Amino acid sequence: GQNIDQPTEMTATEGAIVQINCTYQTSGFNGLFWYQQHAGEAPTFLSYNVLDGLEEKGRFSSFLSRSKGYSYLLLKELQMKDSASYLCAVMDSNYQLIWGAGTKLIIKP
Amino acid sequence: ETGVTQTPRHLVMGMTNKKSLKCEQHLGHNAMYWYKQSAKKPLELMFVYSLEERVENNSVPSRFSPECPNSSHLFLHLHTLQPEDSALYLCASSQLSGGDGANVLTFGAGSRLTVL
Numbered sequence: 001g002q003n004i005d006q007p008t009e010m011t012a013t014e015g016a017i018v019q020i021n022c023t024y025q026t027s028g029f030n031g032l033f034w035y036q037q038h039a040g041e042a043p044t045f046l047s048y049n050v051l052d053g054l055e056e057k058g059r060f061s062s063f064l065s066r067s068k069g070y071s072y073l074l075l076k077e078l079q080m081k082d083s084a085s086y087l088c089a090v091m092d093s094n095y096q097l098i099w100g101a102g103t104k105l106i107i108k109p
Numbered sequence: 110e111t112g113v114t115q116t117p118r119h120l121v122m123g124m125t126n127k128k129s130l131k132c133e134q135h136l137g138h139n140a141m142y143w144y145k146q147s148a149k150k151p152l153e154l155m156f157v158y159s160l161e162e163r164v165e166n167n168s169v170p171s172r173f174s175p176e177c178p179n180s181s182h183l184f185l186h187l188h189t190l191q192p193e194d195s196a197l198y199l200c201a202s203s204q205l206s207g208g209d210g211a212n213v214l215t216f217g218a219g220s221r222l223t224v225l
Contacts, residue, residue: 004151008149031211033211033213035214035216040218041218042112042113042199042215042216042217042218042219043199043214043216044216045213045214045215048211048213050211087152089152091212095212096154097152097154097212097214098151099151099152100151101149101150101151102149102151
């Protein structure tokens with residue numbers, strides 16, 4: 001079966017760096033997405049990786065290793081507003097999105 | 110209004126009620142989706158409409174009935190639901206290009222459904 005694994009919850013300190021991991025086992029691969037979802041709000045698109053390597057976008061970076069079935073989202077200079085759930089999703093060979101259960105990130109002052 | 114708008118934001122219904130969730134997108138996208146989000150579970154895709162035609166129905170019980178009258182509007186009609194159907198129902202839209210590019214979804218804020 002197809003599976004996406006990510007930690008259920010993480011805690012980090014304001015101003016620090018945190019890395020949220022995502023491992024996947026899917027039938028085929030056509031890209032990996034990260035979305036951010038604040039409590040009670042819509043998930044919003046953060047990043048898309050289809051080739052190996054690091055994509056940087058401001059304080060957020062996303063890394064992909066297709067051979068390892070692994071991605072991470074790196075958040076730098078954490079702010080209180082970064083407290084949210086982070087959803088990892090992989091597009092399989094049929095262009096279907098397979099979702100992880102999300103990682104709830106708690107930022108403490 | 111911009112983006113994807115869902116109404117109502119909150120809905121409480123009995124198991125014998127009939128209600129509808131509404132979604133409207135103002136982005137000119139050609140595909141719309143219904144997802145179910147339950148606590149600590151992955152998003153579950155329920156229905157996909159592309160160019161107003163249903164292209165996917167992921168074994169969803171018939172008590173959920175979608176309707177897509179045009180490319181901007183999507184409804185989810187609810188009838189004789191069960192308590193386990195209580196969840197956040199998210200609508201999303203995207204622009205399907207037919208190519209290999211990223212299919213980025215734009216989500217609404219969801220309708221929180223409680224079935225008593």
